[in-house]
Amino acid sequence: MMPAVKRRRPGNPILHSLLLLAVIAVLFPxxxxxxxxxxxxxxLLSGVVVFTPVLSSFQEVLFSKTSExxxxxxxxxxxxxxxxxxxxxxxxxxxxxxSRARWPSWVMHGVLGWAIxxxxxxxxxxxxxxxxxxxxxxxxxxxxxxxxxxxxxxxxLVLWMMSVFLREVPMELEEAARIDGASTPxxxxxxxxxxxxxxxxxxxxxxFIFSWNEFxxxxxxxxRQTATVPVAxxxxxxxxxxxxxxxxxxxxxxxxxxxxxxxxxxxxxxxxLLVGAIK
Amino acid sequence: MAKASEGMERFWRTFTxxxxxxxxxxxxxxxxxxxxxxxxxxxxxxxxxxQWTYVGARNFQALPQDQLFRDxxxxxxxxxxxxxxxxxxxxxxxxxxxxKVARGTLVYxxxxxLPILVPGIVIGAIWKLMYNxxxxxxxxxxxLLGIAPHNWLGQKATALLSVIVVDCxxxxxxxxxxxxxxxxxxxxxxxxxxxVDGASPWGELLYxxxxxxLPTIIVTLIFRLIVAFKVFDEVFLLTGGGPGTAxxxxxxxxxxxxxxxxxxxxxxxxSIITLxxxxxxxxxxxxxxxxxxxxx
Numbered sequence: 001m002m003p004a005v006k007r008r009r010p011g012n013p014i015l016h017s018l019l020l021l022a023v024i025a026v027l028f029p030x031x032x033x034x035x036x037x038x039x040x041x042x043x044l045l046s047g048v049v050v051f052t053p054v055l056s057s058f059q060e061v062l063f064s065k066t067s068e069x070x071x072x073x074x075x076x077x078x079x080x081x082x083x084x085x086x087x088x089x090x091x092x093x094x095x096x097x098x099s100r101a102r103w104p105s106w107v108m109h110g111v112l113g114w115a116i117x118x119x120x121x122x123x124x125x126x127x128x129x130x131x132x133x134x135x136x137x138x139x140x141x142x143x144x145x146x147x148x149x150x151x152x153x154x155x156x157l158v159l160w161m162m163s164v165f166l167r168e169v170p171m172e173l174e175e176a177a178r179i180d181g182a183s184t185p186x187x188x189x190x191x192x193x194x195x196x197x198x199x200x201x202x203x204x205x206x207x208f209i210f211s212w213n214e215f216x217x218x219x220x221x222x223x224r225q226t227a228t229v230p231v232a233x234x235x236x237x238x239x240x241x242x243x244x245x246x247x248x249x250x251x252x253x254x255x256x257x258x259x260x261x262x263x264x265x266x267x268x269x270x271x272x273l274l275v276g277a278i279k
Numbered sequence: 280m281a282k283a284s285e286g287m288e289r290f291w292r293t294f295t296x297x298x299x300x301x302x303x304x305x306x307x308x309x310x311x312x313x314x315x316x317x318x319x320x321x322x323x324x325x326x327x328x329x330q331w332t333y334v335g336a337r338n339f340q341a342l343p344q345d346q347l348f349r350d351x352x353x354x355x356x357x358x359x360x361x362x363x364x365x366x367x368x369x370x371x372x373x374x375x376x377x378x379k380v381a382r383g384t385l386v387y388x389x390x391x392x393l394p395i396l397v398p399g400i401v402i403g404a405i406w407k408l409m410y411n412x413x414x415x416x417x418x419x420x421x422x423l424l425g426i427a428p429h430n431w432l433g434q435k436a437t438a439l440l441s442v443i444v445v446d447c448x449x450x451x452x453x454x455x456x457x458x459x460x461x462x463x464x465x466x467x468x469x470x471x472x473x474x475v476d477g478a479s480p481w482g483e484l485l486y487x488x489x490x491x492x493l494p495t496i497i498v499t500l501i502f503r504l505i506v507a508f509k510v511f512d513e514v515f516l517l518t519g520g521g522p523g524t525a526x527x528x529x530x531x532x533x534x535x536x537x538x539x540x541x542x543x544x545x546x547x548x549x550s551i552i553t554l555x556x557x558x559x560x561x562x563x564x565x566x567x568x569x570x571x572x573x574x575x
Contacts (some may be wrong), residue, residue: 012380012381015376015377015379015380016380016383018372018373018376019373019376019377019380019383019387022373022387022391023387023390023391025448026390026391026393026394026448026452027390027393029402029405029406029409029448030393030405032405032408032409032416033404033405033408036408044414045413045414046414047413047414047419089298090298090299090302091299093295093296093298093299094295094296094298094299094300096295097292097293097295097296097299098296101288101291101292101295101296102292103292103296111296111299111300111303113565114303114307115303116561116565117558117561117562118303118307120502120505120506120557120561121553121554121557121558121561122508122509122511122529122530122533122553122557123509124509124511124530124533124534124550125314125530125533125550125553125554126307126310126311126314126550127534127537128314128317128533128537128538128543128546128547128550129309129310129311129313129314129317129547129550130306130310131537131538132313132317132322132329132543133309133310133313135327135329136328136329148306149306151302152302152306152307155299155302155303159299183287183291184287184288184291184292184295185291188295209396212398213396213397213398213399213400214398215398215399215400215511215512215515216511216512216515216530216534219515220534220538229398230398230399230400230401230512231400233398233400233401233404233516234400234403234515234516236404237403237404237407237516244408244411244414247404247408248404248408251401251404251405254398254401255397255401258396258397262389262393262396266389269392269396270388270389270392270456273392273395273456274456274457274460
């Protein structure tokens with residue numbers, strides 16, 4: 001026991017200072033943008049370090065007549081919740097079917113293989129085709145259109161993660177339920193879902209965050225009425241006279257959902273990222 | 280009775296997988312097929328309906344002369360190689376450090392994953408302000424060292440480098456997370472044996488950790504390399520591909536040709552080429568990973 005502890009000691013201060021440096025590198029941009037959001041445009045432009053915090057940028061972003069940020073926020077929430085709910089249902093059923101329902105192996109490998117390939121290709125290559133298709137059937141600039149696009153982008157991740165979580169459900173549990181006469185819907189809803197609930201939470205949190213963050217597709221499939229938060233923030237940068245403090249304030253506001261979810265479900269998110277990325 | 284329930288089981292297993300298959304067919308396979316068709320056409324919008332004119336392989340023949348496409352491809356390759364190399368090195372040493380400390384691994388890990396959860400466009404917004412010539416904090420900090428302010432994003436020489444730095448901030452945490460998971464699953468007894476044999480920390484790193492970690496390192500590297508081709512959000516916000524074509528990346532070229540210039544056929548051709556190259560890389564990588572898995 002003793003030597004193991006001893007071996008760690010000497011390196012510790014150096015390692016901790018190295019890690020602390022990395023922590024500062026990660027956190028500094030967040031802190032800096034937050035201070036910028038509480039400055040007046042003049043204070044920001046003059047580059048002062050000490051300043052009186054003001055809420056004017058937040059008020060401007062949230063409540064001014066010309067700002068549409070609240071409706072952007074609502075759009076992102078609708079698309080995020082809608083696409084997450086649907087993709088969890090579709091993906092969980094699909095993952096269960098592929099891993100438990102004795103398909104020939106080419107079916108399983110075909111679907112999961114396609115999911116991996118699709119997960120890794122740049123979404124921007126697909127957007128053009130989606131744009132043409134959606135315009136033809138009237139889905140361009142609708143919630144339904146963007147929800148469909150986002151659930152398609154997230155489906156590979158959900159299939160993959162749920163397959164991993166399903167692997168941890170003992171086969172005996174399913175067999176026992178079958179012997180008791182459970183039909184497939186009952187089995188899925190009453191037996192499988194309760195067991196994989198933590199996995200569902202982890203997957204759902206990630207799917208929501210990725211939908212919330214997605215830009216390249218939202219940019220091209222939405223117009224003013226359905227524009228999401230990232231699209232709105234990108235608009236700031238394209239204006240002739242950039243409202244820097246408002247850009248900062250809307251950036252800070254856009255981080256709140258992810259921050260809240262991280263505080264509530266830190267454990268789930270870390271696990272989700274690991275499962276989603278590794279297995 | 281047994282027959283009937285078997286029939287029901289067949290129905291349910293098809294029913295449960297059907298939405299996934301339909302989504303993949305309608306929203307991934309069909310769009311790729313339509314990209315292929317569009318790449319052989321010139322498409323014009325007349326009253327919200329596309330008018331197609333067959334132009335043969337002209338869209339593809341035009342690509343080698345397309346300066347934007349050429350610079351976009353070159354920059355994407357350079358960007359991916361440089362950014363991912365940096366991320367892997369930083370991520371590896373951070374993972375090594377936090378696996379060696381006795382306390383605080385969870386705190387470090389939680390803080391380090393933050394950038395992964397932030398929208399790419401917001402990362403772009405944050406760094407655009409930090410890089411600002413007049414009031415950005417980066418010029419303020421270099422000013423403390425007595426260096427004259429520099430237009431990081433506006434100068435050809437530093438624009439791509441500045442975008443690479445942002446990408447490292449964004450994605451080093453991802454490499455860190457995967458490599459840390461790899462380090463934590465290593466067999467402890469090998470290290471005990473090395474300690475008994477009196478291995479130095481550097482010897483341990485070079486002759487034990489790195490060889491044991493090699494499969495994880497390779498998988499992470501290949502995965503990050505392929506995903507690095509997705510880069511779009513940060514470039515859109517930071518530089519818009521400029522100055523000139525200094526930060527033009529292939530995703531941005533597709534966006535520009537397709538949406539800002541409305542050259543649907545031309546944009547589709549670039550999409551098809553990109554899809555082809557990347558899916559070939561993915562299939563090769565997966566094949567290699569599987570062969571490795573079988574040998575091990």
